[in-house]
Amino acid sequence: MIPFDRIPGDQIALMFENQKITYAALQQVALASKSQLDQFTEPIIFIPMTPTPVTVVKVVACLLAQKIFVPLPAKDAAIHARQLKSQFASAVLWSTAIQHFKTPQLKQLWPKETLFIGFTSGTTGDPKGFVRNRASWQASFENFASIPEFAPKPYVTCFTPLHYSLGLYVLLQTLFQGKTFLLNMRDLNDPLWTATILEQSQIFSVPTVFMASLQHLKTPKPTKFEIILSGETITATQRQYFEKRCPKAKLFTFYGASETSFIAYNTQKQPPAQSVGRLFPKVQLQVTADNALLVKSPMNFQGYLKNGQFQPAATWLQTGDVGRYQQGQLYYDGRQDDRINRKGEKIFPKFVETLLLELPQVKDSLVYGLTDAQLGQRVVAAVVWQDDPLSKQALNTFLKQHSYRRYQIDTLLTLDKMTYSTSGKKIKPQAVTKK
Missing domain, CATH: 3.30.300.30 (ANL, C-terminal domain)
Known part of the structure; x- marks a missing residue:
């Protein structure tokens, strides 16, 4: 998934505080960590997603070792692991201290080349995991980059935590494209944002986090850069505020979910209200009589894990959203359950x-x-x-x-x-x- 053979070894893979880690160094340390993973018979690896190079090394080691990883919140990771262990026959918590878990759960058969299993509902109540294989995310990487406005930039970061689907996705997409990922960036006030780096950057975030970052700016940012937002729709008022605070920057949005990757995207400066834009290439859409949105795409996930049982996804995935498709534009109205x-x-x-x-x-x-x-x-x-x-x-x-x-x-x-x-x-x- 990370083409180390095609990426120059001296290319910077990660920047973290005062550290710069090349792709050659990342591969070398990950291979050493893979040796540790190879000793584990358990196929599932719980990884606390602290925003540090050590975490990235663990993720890459899992890729090299063909292990399935489960991203966990950095805080109270051991508690989260114990709450999720019943979902699996056996698993390992790869933290400062290694913990092995074995349960009465029957051995599970995962889809081919399963990459990771994320849990959308956290670890409270009745957790439900979504299963991703390598092919679906690699299709997402390639499809996303096929849009000219989303072409890879030298520096990439995400303001959401790494255990969230967006943060993890942006990290792996950046490494797949051979670019530099800026670790633990929280907002536009970070001292790492020199004008040179910022103007060569793509920043991913969700609207609430990014708008809060704009409000915390002491002075407007005159530098050119790109912000790509996912999640709630952006209003005309918010777009105007963004333009006032970042007059030379470009704001793009996309619509999708953990299960469907990318469905539609907006590159218009002022799109119609509620519009989430045009469909990504290779995405097919159905709108039912009651406005439910169904999606078929090579970027769709493989299925859910619930109560220890894997449930394969249907070819046409019910997004749980409602909306309209008019004149080549998809309009999002909200969640069916809401x-x-x-x-x-x-x-x-x-x-x-x-x-x-x-x-x-x-x-x-x-x-x-x-x-x-x-x-x-x-x-x-x-x-x-x-x-x-x-x-x-x-x-x-x-x-x-x-x-x-x-x-x-x-x-x-x-x-x-x-x-x-x-x-x-x-x-x-x-x-x-x-x-």
Whole structure:
């Protein structure tokens, strides 16, 4: 997966603080670590994803040893490993101290050349893993780079942690392309961002993390660079703020999931509201009668691991999202599970959130449903205001004028600030002011 034979040995693979590690050095240390892995009979390797060169060496060693790795959060990795061990017949936690796990679970047969198994729901409740093989991610690397705007740059980084799918993906894509990955970069204030490095960089992130980074900038960034965002759609207001803070930089977005890799991409400066852009090459899309999105692609994952059992994925993958495909553009309305049923009317909260964020008075918003005796579910909008708040009636008038469906807000809440999870998702408020 990493073509060491085609990459000059003196090319820098990793930059971390004051360290520069070449591809030759990375291969040499990874081969030494592979010797340690070869002694383990267990096929599954738990790796705590601390943002250091040691972690990258372990990942590369797993690639060389044909071992399947499971990325874990760096914090409390041993606890996470113990919670996940029942999913496997046997596994090893490759940390400072090696821990071996064996369970009554039957030996599992994994898809050909399985690369890693990630867990989308963390380690709480009933964890569900998604299984990835090398071919699907290599297809993703090649497909992504086939878009001219996404052509590889000399330096690449990601503002999300390495145990998240995006962070891990960007790391391996960078090494596959023979470029330099900047480790443990958190925002645009990092001292490593000299003008020379920044103008030759691609930065991956999710909208909430990157917008927070923009707000922390003391002065605008006049340098040219590229930011590529995945996750929630970016509003026109956010794009304008980005242009104000980074006037020479380019903002691109893509839509996909851990299971589907890349589905669509946006390179327009101001795309239509809710548009996630054009389909990537080799992606086929179906939109059902109830607006559910199904995807068929060589980049799709291989299946789920749940309760120790591997469940192969269908050829046409149900994304769990709803949307529309019109005139060559894919429009994302939200998650199927999040839909609010208000007196029989299906309301997509993510669509309403995005509309509200187009208002200059709205700084942030979260829309969700609550059980209601008369309506079935009522629509709640929690809003952080820029300055003077608007009334519920004013918001509903705006929704009526700009929505293709009959949307309205039943309860309006005012927040001092929005709370986010570590993955960048908005958290529902508990005690707020009702308006």
